Amino acid sequence: MPEATPANQVPIVGYLQLGDDPYLLANECAGCGARYFDRRNACARCGETGFAEERVAGAAVLKAFSVVHNAAPGIPVPYVSAIVETTDGTSVRSNVVGLDDPMKAELGMQVELTTYVCGTDDDGTECVAFGYAPA
Amino acid sequence: MSGDSVWVLGANMTRFARYPELDALDLASQACLDAFADGGVGVHDMDILAAGSLFQPPGFGQRLQKQIGQTGIPVFNVTNACATGATAIRVAYMAIKAGEAEMGLAVGVEQMGKMGLLAGASRSERKVYEPSGRHGSVTSVDGILGTETMPGVFAQAGTGYAYENEGVGFEQFAKVAYKNHLHSTLNPLAQYQKEFSLEQIMGSPVQSYPNTTLMCCPTGDGAAAVVLVSQERLRSLPKDVQQRAVKISASVLTSDPWVESGQVQPDVNTLTRNAAAQAYEAAGVGPEDLGLVELHDCFATAELIHYGSLGLCERGGAGEFIDSGAPFRDGRIPVNVSGGLISKGHPIGATGVANVYEVTTHLRGEAGDRQIEGAKVGLAHVIGLGSACGIHILEKSSIPQAA
Numbered sequence: 245m246p247e248a249t250p251a252n253q254v255p256i257v258g259y260l261q262l263g264d265d266p267y268l269l270a271n272e273c274a275g276c277g278a279r280y281f282d283r284r285n286a287c288a289r290c291g292e293t294g295f296a297e298e299r300v301a302g303a304a305v306l307k308a309f310s311v312v313h314n315a316a317p318g319i320p321v322p323y324v325s326a327i328v329e330t331t332d333g334t335s336v337r338s339n340v341v342g343l344d345d346p347m348k349a350e351l352g353m354q355v356e357l358t359t360y361v362c363g364t365d366d367d368g369t370e371c372v373a374f375g376y377a378p379a
Numbered sequence: 380m381s382g383d384s385v386w387v388l389g390a391n392m393t394r395f396a397r398y399p400e401l402d403a404l405d406l407a408s409q410a411c412l413d414a415f416a417d418g419g420v421g422v423h424d425m426d427i428l429a430a431g432s433l434f435q436p437p438g439f440g441q442r443l444q445k446q447i448g449q450t451g452i453p454v455f456n457v458t459n460a461c462a463t464g465a466t467a468i469r470v471a472y473m474a475i476k477a478g479e480a481e482m483g484l485a486v487g488v489e490q491m492g493k494m495g496l497l498a499g500a501s502r503s504e505r506k507v508y509e510p511s512g513r514h515g516s517v518t519s520v521d522g523i524l525g526t527e528t529m530p531g532v533f534a535q536a537g538t539g540y541a542y543e544n545e546g547v548g549f550e551q552f553a554k555v556a557y558k559n560h561l562h563s564t565l566n567p568l569a570q571y572q573k574e575f576s577l578e579q580i581m582g583s584p585v586q587s588y589p590n591t592t593l594m595c596c597p598t599g600d601g602a603a604a605v606v607l608v609s610q611e612r613l614r615s616l617p618k619d620v621q622q623r624a625v626k627i628s629a630s631v632l633t634s635d636p637w638v639e640s641g642q643v644q645p646d647v648n649t650l651t652r653n654a655a656a657q658a659y660e661a662a663g664v665g666p667e668d669l670g671l672v673e674l675h676d677c678f679a680t681a682e683l684i685h686y687g688s689l690g691l692c693e694r695g696g697a698g699e700f701i702d703s704g705a706p707f708r709d710g711r712i713p714v715n716v717s718g719g720l721i722s723k724g725h726p727i728g729a730t731g732v733a734n735v736y737e738v739t740t741h742l743r744g745e746a747g748d749r750q751i752e753g754a755k756v757g758l759a760h761v762i763g764l765g766s767a768c769g770i771h772i773l774e775k776s777s778i779p780q781a782a
Contacts, residue, residue: 258515
């Protein structure tokens with residue numbers, strides 16, 4: 245059983261599972277194995293309507309990125325936006341974190357899922373985001 | 380359904396620019412009335428109107444009729460991301476092809492002003508975190524879980540291509556922008572008509588690396604319109620009108636099939652490849668037959684990856700293709716001789732009609748200083764995220780010059 249989420253924290257998205265060993269949870273199609281991070285009515289690939297929750301691997305490789313200098317207000321720039329592919333073959337979009345220089349992001353680099361607090365609401369609840377840090 | 384072709388009878392575009400003193404109805408009306416004049420027809424000849432705009436409120440086509448003629452014909456209001464204009468053309472095309480109309484008007488317009496950065500969703504700060512939507516997100520994720528901004532999304536499409544193929548880097552992307560800015564200096568209809576050096580392009584402020592400001596299309600205002608006609612009706616028109624008509628050899632619209640990474644990064648390649656294959660098949664031509672191509676260079680990274688998807692070069696050969704000079708106006712396959720979206724501008728709804736106008740104008744031999752001599756076949760391509768891809772292949776009239 246995963247550790248319960250601390251009472252004063254919420255994950256930024258429902259597919260991020262918090263606890264001692266955070267991970268992403270996908271809805272996997274019972275028919276073809278396609279994975280989705282959002283709620284689906286039927287599989288976009290094969291039309292199957294059954295899904296099972298599957299844990300997504302934390303280790304991944306950087307497949308595409310952009311160093312974003314112009315972003316919405318409140319977002320620190322520059323930051324590295326990336327598409328990574330996990331070792332179990334699932335593509336994920338998030339930021340690359342933990343680089344001292346964003347231009348050190350490199351195609352093909354090995355990264356690992358990590359979490360951090362990205363904000364606090366008026367009730368004192370912390371929002372926990374995920375990113376990928378160099379492995 | 381008629382096996383006969385559908386033809387472009389009249390075409391027009393406003394210059395793409397900023398028109399704070401006009402509204403979208405002014406711009407669309409101007410393009411429509413000038414397209415009528417170009418085709419020697421009037422609003423009473425139209426059997427259908429397809430009106431495309433991404434940001435105008437619903438019912439724009441009917442409001443446009445109040446300006447150019449309320450004749451009671453069916454109106455289709457079209458919205459399909461950056462493929463809106465091409466979709467409007469396809470709607471009118473299908474009506475004629477189906478035998479439901481002899482002549483139709485397709486118009487695309489946008490008035491964007493200085494909208495600034497287009498993001499996937501506007502950010503609204505919640506005071507209390509509560510999960511909402513299908514991802515159960517408690518706040519806007521743009522900038523936290525990667526980027527939803529257009530320069531960034533297309534930058535990732537470009538670096539993803541660079542990861543999988545040799546010979547593609549910052550300089551190859553920048554060369555695309557160099558080419559299109561250079562081309563725009565010959566196009567009086569372009570929003571910007573200024574040449575920049577490769578160094579200036581690579582040194583301009585970074586929006587989303589590798590896309591610098593000079594590698595991104597501007598926002599702006601403008602409209603474009605085409606009058607389409609059935610082959611049978613065209614044959615009843617004067618010979619000189621027939622000679623200027625341009626044949627639509629292929630009209631194709633696709634959406635993005637499922638790919639594994641599609642839920643996190645829109646796949647702009649597969650639907651373009653599929654549309655290109657269908658278009659070449661329908662037209663009975665191949666990439667080697669194209670005299671010019673207008674493709675969707677919303678960002679420099681986008682143009683580069685479309686080369687292979689459209690079959691202008693080998694699928695992974697885009698770096699070598701731009702390095703060889705092939706897509707320059709004096710190269711093997713001139714691409715975006717209008718200046719492309721990067722310089723000509725990208726008033727979204729107008730874009731997919733404007734690139735058909737551009738190809739039509741070259742095939743008629745009426746493109747002035749930017750004319751590609753001897754162009755007989757041309758291809759117009761747009762892509763909208765979500766996704767939609769529209770391709771039209773156009774052919775010069777084979778009707779001989781009157782004696």
